[in-house]
Amino acid sequence: xxxxxxxxxxxxxxxxxxxxxGCNYSYGGTVNLFWYVQYPGQHLxxxxxxxxGDPLVKGIKGFEAExxxxxxxxxxxxxxxQWSDTAEYFCAVxxxxxxxxxxxxxxxxxTVKP
Amino acid sequence: KxxxxxxxxxxxxxxxQQVTLSCSPISGHRSVSWYxxxxxxxxxxxxxxxxxxxxxxxxxxxRFSGRQFSNSRSEMNVSTLELGDSALYLCASSVSGQxxxxxxxGPGTRLTVT
Numbered sequence: 001x002x003x004x005x006x007x008x009x010x011x012x013x014x015x016x017x018x019x020x021x022g023c024n025y026s027y028g029g030t031v032n033l034f035w036y037v038q039y040p041g042q043h044l045x046x047x048x049x050x051x052x053g054d055p056l057v058k059g060i061k062g063f064e065a066e067x068x069x070x071x072x073x074x075x076x077x078x079x080x081x082q083w084s085d086t087a088e089y090f091c092a093v094x095x096x097x098x099x100x101x102x103x104x105x106x107x108x109x110x111t112v113k114p
Numbered sequence: 115k116x117x118x119x120x121x122x123x124x125x126x127x128x129x130x131q132q133v134t135l136s137c138s139p140i141s142g143h144r145s146v147s148w149y150x151x152x153x154x155x156x157x158x159x160x161x162x163x164x165x166x167x168x169x170x171x172x173x174x175x176x177r178f179s180g181r182q183f184s185n186s187r188s189e190m191n192v193s194t195l196e197l198g199d200s201a202l203y204l205c206a207s208s209v210s211g212q213x214x215x216x217x218x219x220g221p222g223t224r225l226t227v228t
Contacts, residue, residue: 051214100162100211
């Protein structure tokens with residue numbers, strides 16, 4: 001069975017600080033990897049995705065993530081956070097043959113202080 | 115294109131009652147998945163429908179059921195509601211639910227069971 005582990009439950013940063021959120025998954029086959037963001041009062045939005053190819057993927061709002069297959073990791077990064085990045089971030093994985101069934105991590109709440 | 119829509123947005127029900135939630139996927143999307151989001155359990159997969167057939171099912175009791183219509187719209191039903199069913203129920207749609215596809219999420223239906 002697939003599982004996803006997000007190491008940080010709550011992260012507090014000041015504006016302009018750099019961000020890295022950890023995500024590790026457990027699955028033996030080919031996977032699709034995602035980061036979603038949920039702003040307060042809003043629905044889940046896709047930040048970025050990895051299907052294949054270049055392991056460094058860029059998403060919206062300056063976010064990027066690196067897929068390291070040997071470490072089963074897909075960490076999210078942003079060089080300089082803004083107050084508007086305050087939100088909950090979810091890492092998710094699914095098997096390409098079963099892309100309608102995603103497994104999510106527990107989420108990381110990011111608070112950015114102005 | 116219009117996004118995934120869910121109705122109603124909010125529901126209050128009494129323990130023992132049943133409830134039906136509705137989801138309209140993005141036009142052209144044939145895969146519809148349902149998730150339950152709670153503070154304690156996070157995002158958990160309920161089931162996925164494709165071409166009016168349930169293709170995947172999560173680990174939820176039989177009180178949770180769903181169906182999909184020929185226009186890809188989907189409904190989920192929860193019978194004999196329990197207090198623990200209080201949650202945000204999210205619907206997600208994708209083109210096919212297989213391969214390199216993205217699931218797009220609706221705003222959710224907030225169900226409160228009293």
